[in-house]
Amino acid sequence: MAQNNTGVHERPPLSNARLAVLVLLGAETMLFSGLIGAFLVFRVGNVTWPPPSHIGIELPRLVTGINTALLLLSGYTMFQAHRAIQGDRAKQLRRWLLITGVLGLLFLGIQGSEWVQLIGKGLTLQSGVYGGIFYVLIGCHALHVLTAVIWLLVVYGLAVAGRFSAEHYVGVDTCTIYWVFVVALWPILYVLVYLL
Amino acid sequence: MLQWLPENVSTFGQGVDNLFYAIYYITLITLILVMATLITFLIKYRYQEGKKATYIEGSTTLEIVWTAATTVIVFVLAMFSYPQWNKIKSPTSFPENPDVVVQVSGKQFNWDMTYPGPDNEFGTDDDLTLENELHVPVNAVVHIQLTAVDVIHSFFVPQLRLKQDALPSRFIDMWFEATKAGRYEIPCAELCGFGHSGMLGYLNVHAQTDYDAWLQERWPQ
Amino acid sequence: MHDNEHTSHHHEESFIRKYLFSLDHKMIGKQFLIYGLLMFFLGGGLALLFRWQLAYPDQPLPIIGASQQYMDEGEVVTGADRMWERIYESEKEEWLEINMPNGVVDPAFYNMLFTMHATVMVFFVVVPILVGAFGNFLIPLMIGTRDMAFPILNMLSFWFAVLAAVIMTIGFFVPGGHAAAGWTGYAPLSSDAQWTGVEWGQILWGLSLFVQGLSSLVGSINYITTIINMRAPGMTFFRLPLVIWSLFIVAILLLLAFPVLSSAIVLLVFDRLAGTTFFTTTAEGGGDPLLWQHLFWFFGHPEVYILILPGMGIASELVAVFSRKPIFGYRSMVYAMIAIAFLGWIVWGHHMFQSGMRPGLGSVFMTTTMLIAVPSAIKTFNWLGTMFKGSIRFTTPMLHAIAFVSMFVIGGLSGIYMANTPVDIFIHDTYYIVAHIHYVVFGGSLFAVFGGIIFWFPKMYGRYMNDTLSKIHFWLTFVAFNCTFFPMHILGVGGHMRRISNPMQYEFLQGFEGMNIFITMSAFTLGFAQLILVFNFFWSIFRGKVAEQNPWHVNTLEWEAPTPVPHGNFGQIPTVYRGPYEYSVPDEEDDWIPQTRPEHAPATGGD
Numbered sequence A: 001m002a003q004n005n006t007g008v009h010e011r012p013p014l015s016n017a018r019l020a021v022l023v024l025l026g027a028e029t030m031l032f033s034g035l036i037g038a039f040l041v042f043r044v045g046n047v048t049w050p051p052p053s054h055i056g057i058e059l060p061r062l063v064t065g066i067n068t069a070l071l072l073l074s075g076y077t078m079f080q081a082h083r084a085i086q087g088d089r090a091k092q093l094r095r096w097l098l099i100t101g102v103l104g105l106l107f108l109g110i111q112g113s114e115w116v117q118l119i120g121k122g123l124t125l126q127s128g129v130y131g132g133i134f135y136v137l138i139g140c141h142a143l144h145v146l147t148a149v150i151w152l153l154v155v156y157g158l159a160v161a162g163r164f165s166a167e168h169y170v171g172v173d174t175c176t177i178y179w180v181f182v183v184a185l186w187p188i189l190y191v192l193v194y195l196l
Numbered sequence B: 001m002l003q004w005l006p007e008n009v010s011t012f013g014q015g016v017d018n019l020f021y022a023i024y025y026i027t028l029i030t031l032i033l034v035m036a037t038l039i040t041f042l043i044k045y046r047y048q049e050g051k052k053a054t055y056i057e058g059s060t061t062l063e064i065v066w067t068a069a070t071t072v073i074v075f076v077l078a079m080f081s082y083p084q085w086n087k088i089k090s091p092t093s094f095p096e097n098p099d100v101v102v103q104v105s106g107k108q109f110n111w112d113m114t115y116p117g118p119d120n121e122f123g124t125d126d127d128l129t130l131e132n133e134l135h136v137p138v139n140a141v142v143h144i145q146l147t148a149v150d151v152i153h154s155f156f157v158p159q160l161r162l163k164q165d166a167l168p169s170r171f172i173d174m175w176f177e178a179t180k181a182g183r184y185e186i187p188c189a190e191l192c193g194f195g196h197s198g199m200l201g202y203l204n205v206h207a208q209t210d211y212d213a214w215l216q217e218r219w220p221q
Numbered sequence C: 001m002h003d004n005e006h007t008s009h010h011h012e013e014s015f016i017r018k019y020l021f022s023l024d025h026k027m028i029g030k031q032f033l034i035y036g037l038l039m040f041f042l043g044g045g046l047a048l049l050f051r052w053q054l055a056y057p058d059q060p061l062p063i064i065g066a067s068q069q070y071m072d073e074g075e076v077v078t079g080a081d082r083m084w085e086r087i088y089e090s091e092k093e094e095w096l097e098i099n100m101p102n103g104v105v106d107p108a109f110y111n112m113l114f115t116m117h118a119t120v121m122v123f124f125v126v127v128p129i130l131v132g133a134f135g136n137f138l139i140p141l142m143i144g145t146r147d148m149a150f151p152i153l154n155m156l157s158f159w160f161a162v163l164a165a166v167i168m169t170i171g172f173f174v175p176g177g178h179a180a181a182g183w184t185g186y187a188p189l190s191s192d193a194q195w196t197g198v199e200w201g202q203i204l205w206g207l208s209l210f211v212q213g214l215s216s217l218v219g220s221i222n223y224i225t226t227i228i229n230m231r232a233p234g235m236t237f238f239r240l241p242l243v244i245w246s247l248f249i250v251a252i253l254l255l256l257a258f259p260v261l262s263s264a265i266v267l268l269v270f271d272r273l274a275g276t277t278f279f280t281t282t283a284e285g286g287g288d289p290l291l292w293q294h295l296f297w298f299f300g301h302p303e304v305y306i307l308i309l310p311g312m313g314i315a316s317e318l319v320a321v322f323s324r325k326p327i328f329g330y331r332s333m334v335y336a337m338i339a340i341a342f343l344g345w346i347v348w349g350h351h352m353f354q355s356g357m358r359p360g361l362g363s364v365f366m367t368t369t370m371l372i373a374v375p376s377a378i379k380t381f382n383w384l385g386t387m388f389k390g391s392i393r394f395t396t397p398m399l400h401a402i403a404f405v406s407m408f409v410i411g412g413l414s415g416i417y418m419a420n421t422p423v424d425i426f427i428h429d430t431y432y433i434v435a436h437i438h439y440v441v442f443g444g445s446l447f448a449v450f451g452g453i454i455f456w457f458p459k460m461y462g463r464y465m466n467d468t469l470s471k472i473h474f475w476l477t478f479v480a481f482n483c484t485f486f487p488m489h490i491l492g493v494g495g496h497m498r499r500i501s502n503p504m505q506y507e508f509l510q511g512f513e514g515m516n517i518f519i520t521m522s523a524f525t526l527g528f529a530q531l532i533l534v535f536n537f538f539w540s541i542f543r544g545k546v547a548e549q550n551p552w553h554v555n556t557l558e559w560e561a562p563t564p565v566p567h568g569n570f571g572q573i574p575t576v577y578r579g580p581y582e583y584s585v586p587d588e589e590d591d592w593i594p595q596t597r598p599e600h601a602p603a604t605g606g607d
């Protein structure tokens, strides 16, 4: 992103693109705050949780726990990818990006199969607020993971085309910021929705 | 402006009106001060040939003065308001041992008034539900359990200075004590659908003897 | 016009590139302006329709309504009668027949009218003009840069807004009618079609606001990035003009507030389409009808400050320029805006005092709400301080700025009544609130908009707006505005509920018939006055008197750029040496010093 203008600083500490992604995360945080707020209202407003009609249905805590670990791991690999390009190691960048992407897809895959099982057991959108907020909140996060994966694939494509170097890696940078956000959000949701 | 207020007929209404008056005078004086200053400045400092504006960047002292003055006014006002609000809305400070207890339920587009009957219990055979007519004795503490069937409605009696939203499947307690017999309107004050305009009940405040007669007529013993 | 374009940026552009999918912030700003003005007529027209019903309940509208004879005896007298006859004979369910049988506004249609009136005015008029138009046009020019950080996002933000408006407009014509649950869309009324009979209208309403949210998101990312990163050399934060400060703060508010509304809309649409029960209580496990209100107002209160802050910024510019004086207490003005924006997040409960929320919370929200009077006091008195010992020029923009200050004070002070919990018990959901709304958004925001349009018009189009017409428009608007909305305070004190289509159904409101008629008359006058503005606007674009580069002798950077402003704005990026309000500096020949004049340069007259 070529800048027309130097601004006050000869070179602003954060480039436009990086700043913009950080600003975007402010909005994303508020979106999730709204949904988490709704979740908490339901959680506190109902004497028993899950509500009586759902006592029989257990959320897959263990599998999701493992899944959580996978996602956290992808945060680490993303970080490595970032380190790699800072050190101008283009090949390692590609490798780490690939691993990260696969981990992201794995996370989505496992969650998808869990959803299929849950629906089979009878936990659907229509089963009261318990089912409703579960699918909306977790689904909203899943959509974000999906976005992040697609973004990552684009970055991977650019990396293959050799577009990044130690001087020029805004694309990797912004993607990393977004990825870290999506990863960091998940443990909060896991604790709130699955464990509490 | 405040002579337009409907007549007050509840015990706590005077407190509300007093606050209304207090704010009225505070804001009126503020408004007059601001407007007078504004108009004076506009006239006095209008553009005049050969007269230049004076370069003034600000004044910390003045800044502090009006910050402090407004803060004080606001907090004093708040202090006077808390007890009044709690008196009307906090169930813990309601007068105990009500003379009458009624369940009022809003539904599209009527008010249902349910009396517990002689056994003083809801959900029994001697309950009586009247549509849009609420009967209470004068100078008696009335407790109302307010609820709604479908959407949110709002129980409003202008003369009582009382308004409270009614939520579906939730009971909200409120109380009043009317000081003057008469028939008052109970409009619905929350948008509740196409029949919202015209959703209207009546509060009949009876003298004690009339009220007893009404009771006698409903539950003859 | 093409001749004086900056050479390095000179290239012929096709009509589509230039006027439709333009990437130039100035063109996008103008697009937002014209879009907002057009929507203003839609929103205002809806208001006039329901104002008629309030003044003459259940009487047919003029021109399209049937005559009395026709209603009583079916006797065709007027052309409108013939039209109704034809509609009834065709036996098809026509839009007109459903919503306005015989030309009388139906109660369900009434609800739809005020719902859409407010939705259009808030989301498609005031925000697009104040934030979209002024933000886009002014930010790059006033901070001294060539364009926004992301021109493509900028264009997207406009076209998202148009898409939202299109979706919203479609809602008028779907079966079941448009959303009719108020602009606040309270659940469960809005979350289940069975309560209103509105099927798709409410969903389109939500969808449209969701898209509008995307537009705001993209726009605010752009504004924030641009203001932080792209200021001209020397343009420190405390040399920014106040209007830029206000837009910066508003961009942050928009960024953080709108997603909360979006989350609420997601839940609402799920309730509508997927059978969830977020806002209704069922045996399955309880949803919560108050949840919607909390989410909506958590967004909604910051939203009303989004509507006023840019107005405050514009008023600050105008008051300083036309008093020929520095802003009184520049820094405290900035801090006051930040304080208002911050406090705006913790007061939302004041809309819910009577909602059944815990009474203890009411007291907390009352305190925080009333505290907003403090930064507002700072702003008000600083405007007065700016006029003190000034040399005030009564140009039309200045008249609007003065109207802004005085009307905002009235609207703000009426806010104190409602912030007071016991008093709010009585005036909640009455016309007292309606009076407050319009004093702050019309008396406040719109007067600032009008003033801003006239003030920056010479920069936008290189011409002046016709001053006689502007003056007539101002005085008509000012008088008609007060005649329309001041009496609403009295209605409110009398207990007149809002959102009722026929006040004459209530005994205790019988005395207000005359006042309602008076208000409606004034509202029509007010509407007429706006026709003058719009005529003047479009006429002046082509026929107005040609303006020089800096007609009002203003210091800020936008007036340094040539008129009309070429692509890329400035020949060379200006360097800033001083604050924006150096007016009437002692020992200077001129009473103004552009921000670009170096500290110790010799004072030369003009440029």
Ligand code: HEA
Binding pocket: B030, B034, B070, B073, B074, C184, C304, C305, C307, C308, C350, C351, C369, C370, C372, C373, C376, C377, C380, C408, C409, C410, C411, C412, C413, C415, C416, C418, C419, C420, C424, C427, C428, C429, C433, C436, C437, C440, C441, C444, C445
């Ligand atoms: C631009 C929009 C705007 C602005 C700026 C404001 C500003 C304020 N508003 Fe308003 N408000 C709305 C738009 C706005 N509002 C709308 C649209 C609604 C209705 C929504 C709906 O239900 O449809 C609403 C509703 C609303 C309510 C809910 C009422 C109800 O439904 O029962 C309340 C209650 O507290 C309130 C309070 C305030 C206060 C305290 C301010 C303060 O910010 C005002 C501060 C300003 C001043 C106080 C004046 C200047 C100060 C001085 C001159 C100093 C001296 C003052 C004192 C000593 C007090 N507003």
Ligand code: HEA
Binding pocket: C040, C041, C042, C043, C044, C045, C047, C048, C051, C114, C115, C117, C118, C119, C121, C122, C125, C126, C182, C183, C184, C434, C437, C438, C441, C442, C446, C484, C498, C499, C500, C501, C523, C524, C525, C526, C527, C528, C530, C531
């Ligand atoms: C920015 C916001 C904004 C603006 C500018 C306005 C402008 C106006 N408003 Fe609005 N209003 C709201 C925001 C706004 N309003 C909100 C938020 C509500 C609450 C809604 C709710 O309860 O959900 C509300 C509610 C509201 C009500 C209460 C309805 C009710 O509760 O039942 C009324 C009643 O009179 C009203 C009237 C008007 C009028 C007469 C104008 C006028 O100023 C309009 C002037 C403009 C025009 C008239 C258009 C221009 C001209 C033409 C269309 C040409 C034709 C004209 C002629 C030939 C004469 N408004």
Ligand code: CUA
Binding pocket: B106, B107, B109, B152, B153, B154, B188, B189, B190, B191, B192, B193, B195, B196, B197, B199
């Ligand atoms: Cu019930 Cu309005």
Ligand SMILES: [Cu+2]
Binding pocket: C300, C301, C304, C347, C348, C350, C351
């Ligand atoms: Cu508010």
